[in-house]
Amino acid sequence: MHTKSWIVAWLAAGIASAVLIGCATTPTDVEVSRQAAAVLKDSFKANGQAGMDRLDQDETQRLCTQYANKALPKDVAEMIEKLNLASIKWPADGKWLGDWKNGERVAQEGRGKQFSDDPKGPVGGNCYACHQLSPQEVSFGTIGPSLLAFGKVRGYNDEMRKYAYGKIWNADAYNACSNMPRFGHSQILTEQQVKDLVALLMDPDSPVNK
Amino acid sequence: MKSLTRLHVVCALGAVAVVTAAAAWAQTSAVDEIAKYRAALKDGNPAELWEVRGQGMWAQPRGPKQVSFEKCDLGLGPGVVKGAYAQMPRYFADADRVLDLESRLLWCMVAQQGYTDADARKSPFGAGNERKSDMEALVAYVTSESRGIKMNVALNHPKEQEAYRLGGKMFAFRGGTHDFSCLTCHGDDGKRIRLQDLPNLTTVAGAQLAYTTWPAYRVSQGELRSFQWRLFDCFRQQRFPELLYGSDASIALTMYLARNANGAAFDAPAIKR
Numbered sequence: 001m002h003t004k005s006w007i008v009a010w011l012a013a014g015i016a017s018a019v020l021i022g023c024a025t026t027p028t029d030v031e032v033s034r035q036a037a038a039v040l041k042d043s044f045k046a047n048g049q050a051g052m053d054r055l056d057q058d059e060t061q062r063l064c065t066q067y068a069n070k071a072l073p074k075d076v077a078e079m080i081e082k083l084n085l086a087s088i089k090w091p092a093d094g095k096w097l098g099d100w101k102n103g104e105r106v107a108q109e110g111r112g113k114q115f116s117d118d119p120k121g122p123v124g125g126n127c128y129a130c131h132q133l134s135p136q137e138v139s140f141g142t143i144g145p146s147l148l149a150f151g152k153v154r155g156y157n158d159e160m161r162k163y164a165y166g167k168i169w170n171a172d173a174y175n176a177c178s179n180m181p182r183f184g185h186s187q188i189l190t191e192q193q194v195k196d197l198v199a200l201l202m203d204p205d206s207p208v209n210k
Numbered sequence: 211m212k213s214l215t216r217l218h219v220v221c222a223l224g225a226v227a228v229v230t231a232a233a234a235w236a237q238t239s240a241v242d243e244i245a246k247y248r249a250a251l252k253d254g255n256p257a258e259l260w261e262v263r264g265q266g267m268w269a270q271p272r273g274p275k276q277v278s279f280e281k282c283d284l285g286l287g288p289g290v291v292k293g294a295y296a297q298m299p300r301y302f303a304d305a306d307r308v309l310d311l312e313s314r315l316l317w318c319m320v321a322q323q324g325y326t327d328a329d330a331r332k333s334p335f336g337a338g339n340e341r342k343s344d345m346e347a348l349v350a351y352v353t354s355e356s357r358g359i360k361m362n363v364a365l366n367h368p369k370e371q372e373a374y375r376l377g378g379k380m381f382a383f384r385g386g387t388h389d390f391s392c393l394t395c396h397g398d399d400g401k402r403i404r405l406q407d408l409p410n411l412t413t414v415a416g417a418q419l420a421y422t423t424w425p426a427y428r429v430s431q432g433e434l435r436s437f438q439w440r441l442f443d444c445f446r447q448q449r450f451p452e453l454l455y456g457s458d459a460s461i462a463l464t465m466y467l468a469r470n471a472n473g474a475a476f477d478a479p480a481i482k483r
Binding site (some may be wrong): 030035037043054060114116130141142181182183188 | 308323375376379380382383384385387388389390391393394395400401403404405406408420444446447449450451452453455457458459460462
């Protein structure tokens with residue numbers, strides 16, 4: 001009897017420690033995420049305009065990281081879109097279209113916000129890195145969809161102009177966890193630059209629509 | 211009147227078709243020309259100059275203690291270079307850390323050759339004709355000794371497993387002004403930035419293609435670039451702060467990519483645009 005209870009006790013202890021070891025060697029997803037964020041902070045240094053605060057994630061970045069390798073639940077996607085839509089700063093003068101010629105320059109310009117860039121130098125949208133726009137430019141990327149004939153295909157109306165403005169200002173308002181930067185929201189481009197890009201997409205005279 | 215309208219429509223459609231075809235031709239021909247350029251480059255790779263310089267340095271007594279890298283254990287025993295890179299990063303008991311090649315060389319410089327940590331890190335990347343990096347030459351030599359050898363990175367030690375897990379998480383970490391993560395550019399098949407093809411590093415085929423062709427001689431920079439440089443420059447373009455040379459994040463990401471490349475024959479130093 002005495003021996004038997006000892007065996008039971010040892011077995012229980014064995015199982016308990018096996019469970020503990022198991023827990024220690026396979027951390028949960030949340031634990032790994034937390035550790036990864038902490039290790040990242042120890043692995044960078046501020047350089048010029050790129051400060052360490054760039055590693056501080058906002059709610060959108062945090063959620064998009066969390067769901068990066070799995071399907072984004074519908075309620076989370078809706079929450080992200082709502083949050084971002086609410087923060088869009090619409091043009092005070094109610095005008096959507098700037099100058100498409102300047103928009104083309106903004107779309108071509110790849111510099112801005114890198115630690116290697118002059119903080120006083122130009123900041124562009126680098127749209128051609130990911131999108132086809134004017135047909136004359138054959139060096140375009142494919143991470144985003146082709147925007148060739150954007151206005152021509154969709155119609156030159158205020159609804160479309162507003163959509164183009166909002167999408168460039170904050171892409172996550174329309175497509176949660178978009179690959180596209182939130183150009184207005186994150187203060188990459190000015191309101192005027194966003195309007196110039198809207199013109200590049202929506203002005204009937206823009207090469208995009210020719 | 212009716213037929214005139216129809217004629218206009220036909221002409222307009224024809225014009226659109228010609229313009230579209232011309233644009234497509236211009237692009238295809240640009241991509242073809244780049245492929246030809248790359249093929250031509252392979253003929254004579256200046257990376258050999260870095261390899262030869264690195265080989266010479268390997269045997270030289272170095273640092274305050276005048277010890278050569280022949281005492282440096284890259285995982286297969288002191289001074290063994292052949293095939294060592296194909297099994298890195300790995301856990302090193304003497305450092306009690308997982309180290310990639312470059313952080314291992316730093317460890318040997320400090321622990322064996324007597325350099326201060328700051329001195330060892332002084333010149334990780336060369337700057338064209340202005341300044342050549344000893345580290346990039348050493349990297350060229352050591353990696354060249356794994357050419358043709360299959361990638362075989364182990365996840366035996368708990369710290370190796372941890373580095374791999376963390377690297378995978380970091381790969382998805384969104385941050386900075388532009389919300390970029392590694393996945394933004396390297397999470398899908400068949401994408402390009404401008405005309406530059408992007409490997410999908412979440413697939414075995416993509417990781418193998420990319421990882422086995424670094425380090426590389428970068429024609430546009432006139433420099434041999436190491437894998438630490440590759441990560442450093444990706445994060446610069448992601449608008450992140452500066453990735454610290456040999457940092458834990460750099461090693462974890464390298465572990466994630468190197469391990470995913472397992473099974474493919476290593477084929478570097480390569481040459482890239």
